[in-house]
Amino acid sequence: MSLIEIKNLHATVDGKPILKGIDLTIEPGTVHAIMGPNGSGKSTLSYVIAGREGYEVTDGDILLDGKSILEMEADERAIAGLFLAFQYPVEIPGVANTTFLKAAVNARRKAAGEPEVDAMQFLKMLREKTKLLGVTDEMLKRAVNVGFSGGEKKRNEILQMAVLEPRFAVLDETDSGLDIDALKIVADGVNALRSPERSMLVITHYQRLLDYIVPDKVHVLAMGRIVASGGKELAQELEATGYAGYGEPEAA
Amino acid sequence: MALAARSYPGPLANRHAELSLKLAGAGVGWLDTLRADSAARYRATGLPTPKVEAWRYTNLKDLVGIDFASAPVVGDMALDSLPRASLLAVNGHVLAFVNGRLRPDLSTLDTLPAGVTLLPLSEAIHSDEQALSAHLGRLVEAEENPFVDLNTALMEDGVVLRLADGAVLDKPLHIISVGAVADTPLAFFPRLLAVLGRDARATIFESHAGIGEGAYLSAMASEIVLGAGAHLEHYKLQNESQSAFHVANTRVTVEAGAVYDNFVLQIGSRLSRNEVHTALIGEGASCRLNGAYLGAGKQHLDSTTFIDHAVPVCASREVYKGVLDDQAHGVFQGKILVRRDAQQTDGHQLNRALLLSRQAEVNAKPELEIYADDVKCSHGATVGELADDQLFYLQARGIDRETARGLLIEAYVQEALDEIGNAEARLPFQRLVGGWLKSRKG
Numbered sequence: 165m166s167l168i169e170i171k172n173l174h175a176t177v178d179g180k181p182i183l184k185g186i187d188l189t190i191e192p193g194t195v196h197a198i199m200g201p202n203g204s205g206k207s208t209l210s211y212v213i214a215g216r217e218g219y220e221v222t223d224g225d226i227l228l229d230g231k232s233i234l235e236m237e238a239d240e241r242a243i244a245g246l247f248l249a250f251q252y253p254v255e256i257p258g259v260a261n262t263t264f265l266k267a268a269v270n271a272r273r274k275a276a277g278e279p280e281v282d283a284m285q286f287l288k289m290l291r292e293k294t295k296l297l298g299v300t301d302e303m304l305k306r307a308v309n310v311g312f313s314g315g316e317k318k319r320n321e322i323l324q325m326a327v328l329e330p331r332f333a334v335l336d337e338t339d340s341g342l343d344i345d346a347l348k349i350v351a352d353g354v355n356a357l358r359s360p361e362r363s364m365l366v367i368t369h370y371q372r373l374l375d376y377i378v379p380d381k382v383h384v385l386a387m388g389r390i391v392a393s394g395g396k397e398l399a400q401e402l403e404a405t406g407y408a409g410y411g412e413p414e415a416a
Numbered sequence: 417m418a419l420a421a422r423s424y425p426g427p428l429a430n431r432h433a434e435l436s437l438k439l440a441g442a443g444v445g446w447l448d449t450l451r452a453d454s455a456a457r458y459r460a461t462g463l464p465t466p467k468v469e470a471w472r473y474t475n476l477k478d479l480v481g482i483d484f485a486s487a488p489v490v491g492d493m494a495l496d497s498l499p500r501a502s503l504l505a506v507n508g509h510v511l512a513f514v515n516g517r518l519r520p521d522l523s524t525l526d527t528l529p530a531g532v533t534l535l536p537l538s539e540a541i542h543s544d545e546q547a548l549s550a551h552l553g554r555l556v557e558a559e560e561n562p563f564v565d566l567n568t569a570l571m572e573d574g575v576v577l578r579l580a581d582g583a584v585l586d587k588p589l590h591i592i593s594v595g596a597v598a599d600t601p602l603a604f605f606p607r608l609l610a611v612l613g614r615d616a617r618a619t620i621f622e623s624h625a626g627i628g629e630g631a632y633l634s635a636m637a638s639e640i641v642l643g644a645g646a647h648l649e650h651y652k653l654q655n656e657s658q659s660a661f662h663v664a665n666t667r668v669t670v671e672a673g674a675v676y677d678n679f680v681l682q683i684g685s686r687l688s689r690n691e692v693h694t695a696l697i698g699e700g701a702s703c704r705l706n707g708a709y710l711g712a713g714k715q716h717l718d719s720t721t722f723i724d725h726a727v728p729v730c731a732s733r734e735v736y737k738g739v740l741d742d743q744a745h746g747v748f749q750g751k752i753l754v755r756r757d758a759q760q761t762d763g764h765q766l767n768r769a770l771l772l773s774r775q776a777e778v779n780a781k782p783e784l785e786i787y788a789d790d791v792k793c794s795h796g797a798t799v800g801e802l803a804d805d806q807l808f809y810l811q812a813r814g815i816d817r818e819t820a821r822g823l824l825i826e827a828y829v830q831e832a833l834d835e836i837g838n839a840e841a842r843l844p845f846q847r848l849v850g851g852w853l854k855s856r857k858g
Contacts, residue, residue: 237811238811239815242811248812254809268813268815
């Protein structure tokens with residue numbers, strides 16, 4: 165069975181149609197990339213999948229393991245194995261990063277009928293995951309994303325992904341605001357999480373990220389529809405020709 | 417009549433003559449005079465209506481409608497032990513009062529260090545009369561505050577803490593006041609006098625709580641004198657029962673280089689007003705007036721502060737945070753006066769309130785009155801709701817909405833708790849904030 169099936173997905177934001185019939189099937193263990201110009205609906209797609217309020221599905225469906233997730237709250241979707249790496253990670257003053265991560269882990273354990281994670285065990289597990297991403301103890305102690313640089317915020321997103329071990333992750337413009345060194349660290353972190361059970365949808369404006377996170381399939385999103393699909397070579401084509409051939413002016 | 421519109425007839429105003437005969441220390445000349453003068457003023461002023469600017473947002477109409485008996489006269493509920501869960505959990509010297517009267521059986525006064533005098537007021541009137549007569553009523557005599565006058569007129573018991581120059585109170589003093597009232601509404605008037613000599617140090621916790629359904633008024637008055645270089649940590653919990661009125665007035669003078677570190681958490685009572693006035697009267701004096709108020713139901717919680725920068729090079733810092741649910745009403749009034757001589761004043765004030773329901777309401781009135789020209793003063797006030805993007809971020813990680821809200825509210829209040837100078841003292845407050853949040857969910 166496919167892990168994720170998006171069927172004829174239509175969605176509006178503030179009554180304005182943004183997604184106009186998206187079809188996408190993602191098999192376990194594969195990485196798909198969605199590329200598209202600004203305003204094509206990339207971020208809307210990520211929020212609709214994650215279940216953000218205000219993003220209304222007007223037609224179509226999203227299936228996880230063949231079951232619709234549209235009636236599920238954002239937290240229920242996360243428990244079911246969905247993960248969104250935010251383009252703009254949210255700052256939460258007063259909540260320590262570790263407290264936040266522990267609450268997320270415990271939410272999963274509670275749903276699975278397991279006892280809360282032991283504090284020492286949790287820290288040990290966390291230390292293993294932070295090494296690869298260069299996340300310091302100091303970053304763990306600080307309030308979630310508060311005072312983090314752009315690169316630190318994105319590393320923190322991938323750390324959360326590593327800790328929560330989702331089955332399907334959407335990476336929304338994870339490359340935005342990163343210099344090449346930061347991009348490599350983040351990409352290494354993502355690649356380390358590739359596995360036969362886990363699928364990913366990498367959303368990006370630029371082909372650059374896909375040099376480091378090499379996708380199995382590439383789709384082009386324009387004006388709320390997928391207008392082209394192909395292998396990783398499609399990304400390179402786009403880099404050369406831009407989005408002009410897909411019904412939209414190239415973004416500046 | 418214009419006067420009538422500005423005042424309510426004060427509860428107990430006409431009963432002082434009869435009640436005063438039974439008060440502790442009745443017959444002690446200077447004390448009789450102090451009480452009688454205060455009673456006369458209180459009778460004349462009554463209690464303020466919202467026509468009085470300082471009481472614009474806090475209406476006492478429900479309070480003045482109650483026929484309070486004064487606690488020394490009538491019986492109360494039996495209380496064999498303290499309601500620990502409602503109090504701050506701190507270790508130290510304990511002076512516990514039930515309905516305003518000392519309960520030696522619930523108090524623990526260990527051996528005190530040299531230079532420290534710690535007595536119940538009812539005892540100090542006799543054994544520490546000289547010091548008492550020198551200080552009692554002195555910090556409040558210049559102002560007309562009907563609740564202070566009412567307290568002075570009818571005060572029965574309380575705490576007297578005096579530290580000689582250089583003395584250090586070894587353990588925190590925990591003042592516990594419990595209202596235990598059945599049917600007859602009661603009023604009681606705890607009094608605190610704290611006089612710290614040069615370079616003396618002390619920590620005072622206060623827990624105010626109640627049991628039972630009966631209405632009561634706890635109207636405490638505190639006078640605090642800090643000598644040069646003294647350091648006082650003063651942390652208070654107002655967790656009165658849901659039918660109680662709590663009106664507390666604290667007056668502090670801070671001499672050169674001394675520090676007054678104050679934090680007040682208000683979570684209880686039907687209507688409360690906690691008023692702290694601090695005068696920085698010696699160069700290099702500083703104060704920190706911080707607090708948090710968490711209201712639900714129809715609670716009315718008022719935090720009013722006044723900081724008087726009277727001399728140069730003093731610092732004040734003030735952070736208040738409120739969380740209001742249901743139809744709760746919060747009030748924050750913070751006035752900072754910087755007198756002409758008070759150059760190089762460093763003043764910072766912040767009040768933020770979080771509204772969890774459409775019917776909840778907050779009135780914030782920051783007031784800066786600055787007559788010096790070389791000062792650094794800032795103030796800010798914000799009112800908001802929980803941020804949707806933060807809620808979504810937490811939910812997107814699998815944290816359910818209720819838990820996410822709890823985390824965000826706790827974090828919000830934590831910013832105020834972090835202002836408590838003594839990090840260890842934050843813990844008992846954290847526990848109560850956590851308890852409040854849990855009770856909200858249920």
